Amino acid sequence: MFFSIINLFFLFSWFLSLWLTWEWKYFWRFVLINIAIFLVYIGVINFTDICVFTHDEDGVLRFFYNYFAIVAHITIGLLVSTFIYFRNRKTNPSSHKD
Numbered sequence: 001m002f003f004s005i006i007n008l009f010f011l012f013s014w015f016l017s018l019w020l021t022w023e024w025k026y027f028w029r030f031v032l033i034n035i036a037i038f039l040v041y042i043g044v045i046n047f048t049d050i051c052v053f054t055h056d057e058d059g060v061l062r063f064f065y066n067y068f069a070i071v072a073h074i075t076i077g078l079l080v081s082t083f084i085y086f087r088n089r090k091t092n093p094s095s096h097k098d
Contacts, residue, residue, distance in 0.1 A: 014074050017081035024084055038073055045069060 021027050044050055045065050056062060 010071055010074050013078045017074070017078045020081040020085040024088055030084075034073070034077060038069075041069055041073075042066065 018031075021030060024030065046062065
């Protein structure tokens with residue numbers, strides 16, 4: 001139950017970061033770069049020996065590395081999206097209505 005609530009929070013955070021940057025002129029570039037970065041480090045975690053999994057027969061450690069990567073990516077993306085939103089709002093106040 002607690003794990004589900006945390007997952008819903010991060011899903012909400014992901015949608016919020018998309019909503020915050022929706023009106024930004026570089027939105028699609030931002031999305032594509034984020035997808036590329038995400039695929040690279042998920043690929044590094046799953047398909048290389050850079051992340052050392054000592055005695056991980058069941059793959060639990062690999063699962064948590066993947067989960068942490070997703071959570072960290074969403075959190076950093078939300079922080080960057082918030083910064084972009086407030087910077088655009090400050091530079092172009094006519095496009096945002098309060």
